[in-house]
Amino acid sequence: MLHGYASEQGKESARPAQSSKGIVGLNLQITPDLSPIIMEVYPGTPAQKVGLHPGDIIISVNSQAMQGLSINEVDDAISDVPGDVVHFLINRDGHIFATNLTVVSLQSIQALRVRSLYTDIFKD
Numbered sequence: 001m002l003h004g005y006a007s008e009q010g011k012e013s014a015r016p017a018q019s020s021k022g023i024v025g026l027n028l029q030i031t032p033d034l035s036p037i038i039m040e041v042y043p044g045t046p047a048q049k050v051g052l053h054p055g056d057i058i059i060s061v062n063s064q065a066m067q068g069l070s071i072n073e074v075d076d077a078i079s080d081v082p083g084d085v086v087h088f089l090i091n092r093d094g095h096i097f098a099t100n101l102t103v104v105s106l107q108s109i110q111a112l113r114v115r116s117l118y119t120d121i122f123k124d
């Protein structure tokens with residue numbers, strides 16, 4: 001999920017394009033009956049700035065358990081409104097910790113690769 005994008009057994013999810021779209025910068029693997037796993041953290045995004053890593057497991061978002069949720073349910077749980085704070089509970093190699101990410105606008109991301117990736121997804 002590139003916040004707004006995830007994969008679930010070959011399926012993809014993308015929300016409609018919006019000029020004020022916000023992102024957190026994660027690509028997630030969604031597997032039935034399991035919690036989302038971070039596959040990639042994009043540079044210059046809130047997820048990278050708070051130190052999330054590939055392999056981290058998202059236990060909850062804003063106190064909502066993520067285990068067994070669909071692509072759309074996980075996507076809906078993570079705000080896409082710039083300025084919103086999203087509370088994550090993470091499992092990293094058995095160590096559980098909480099972290100907060102502030103959603104940023106796509107336009108504020110400096111990494112051209114990341115902006116291009118999200119721009120392509122949001123226009124679908």
